[in-house]
Amino acid sequence: MTACDRRWQVAALHDGRLSGAERASAERHLVACAECRDEAAALASLSSALRELPAAVPDQLQLRRYRQSLLERADAAMTGRHQAIRVRRRPLVLAAAALFVLAGAGALASASRTTSPRAATTVAAAPVPATEVDVVASPEADWERETLGDEIRLTLRAGSLDVRVRRAAEGRRVLVRTPDAEIEDIGTTFHVAVDESRTRSVRVREGRVVLRRDGEPSREIAAGEEWARVEPSTVAPPAAPRTSTPPAAVPAPRSAAIPPSSPTAAPTPVASASPPEDTAGRAFAAAMSAFRAGAFDDAARQFHAFSTANAGDARAEDALYLRAIAYARLGRSGSARNAARDYLARNPSGFRAPEMRTLAE
């Protein structure tokens, strides 16, 4: 049946594998040879049958959902965290996170263990490959240390701890749990006090922490701020050396004076009034690289300028989001809060909205 010895050439011709002279020769042969013509026709019809194969694509709504889920999962994978506040440490920052758990009421605390231990945790997240944690415990402290995967967890039931965390780069999380709260350190130095099986106060010296108390939204506490439990008036006030800050339920945003509308002074690379795609792209890229370089101040200004000048741009949402994150990384929680509110005002159902709501609190 296969009589023609040039039949092999037909597929090569079909696939475009023949060069000039060979192709011309094969094409001439097709004119003359009926068998090879049939073969060529068979290949062509197979080819068009394949191109007509049904290939269902999910509808647009479904594709949107996939897109959202994709970006959420990729985001979690990139930052390595699933919690709302992501503040990536700059590499090679030697961060000393000193965590003092003032058990001013240390003795008192161990005495009153009868209080049902409402689970609460203090998470100090200190990602670093070489994470060193030095812990100095008060004599009466009831605590333990575990390493769980990439997390170093300090569980403090009573007493006080002085914790120092040294980080080299992205590494282990350091998580401090108290009976009723969880504190995630996104800064460097802070202090936690526990009494009566409850977190009494959290004071931050440098950087920031996130405090998650049971049944309450998480809150961020920045450098110089303190959170303290509001005591029912009947309970004896803790005797601890609570220093300057009053026991406010919410950390006083001392460092938060800059409203989001002010960074107009920002020099931005946006040149013309109606920036062409290229200019907008460059402006966004410039802001992005400032962000990546850790120049969060510049990045925040540039993202602001971008989102103002390109309000209709698809990246405006990202710009608003990244601006809030940049402020968060600077420790300017007030600005971060305002920026997060800006984001929410324009993207009430944006996919960063849950995260921004946490930051906006």
Added chain:
Amino acid sequence: VGRNPRASRAETSGPRSARPAEPSADRDAIARVAAGDLAALGELYDRHVEAVHRFVARATCGSADAPDIAQDVFLSLSSSAASYDGRLDCRPWLFGIAAFHVLNRRRAATRLRRFLERLLLVQDGRTVDQVRALETRETMGATARALEKIAPAKRVALLLAEVEGLSGDEIAVALGIPAGTVWRRIHEARTELRAVLARDAR
């Protein structure tokens, strides 16, 4: 008949001409994804999601897993973008990643789900798999039914060449195999496909 069909296809309405006109924008986006820019991942998704879904649907013969696999392709970009070496345009590169996922989709989760379906969900004495197979059989054309019988590695190579319009060299790079192997797989796929089609037609 005398013209090279691939050349004419590429010039007219072939899949190649449907590619975005700015490969540099794609390359830029891949670099930004590698640097951790989520917005760039969104850009790549918007430009290529339908093409990837279509390719995966064909390459898996319309399997119910196709959307999951397509999603995995984009999810894996945040890590594979770093190893993008620029030898391929974005679309052939994406198809290479998609092919990898198609060929390696015997993932534990899928297997477990299949197992549970077979175990638990039985309609009229038939397992879900059998029912689904019957349903798809009725709606699938002869080509799709025949294609399902071809080894996946050959099927993928054939589809990349015939449907997606990739060159032999592009397929070789995308699949990480020698060009000679690409052509052998395509040849065998065609031979087997035609044999199955001829048998079924009888």
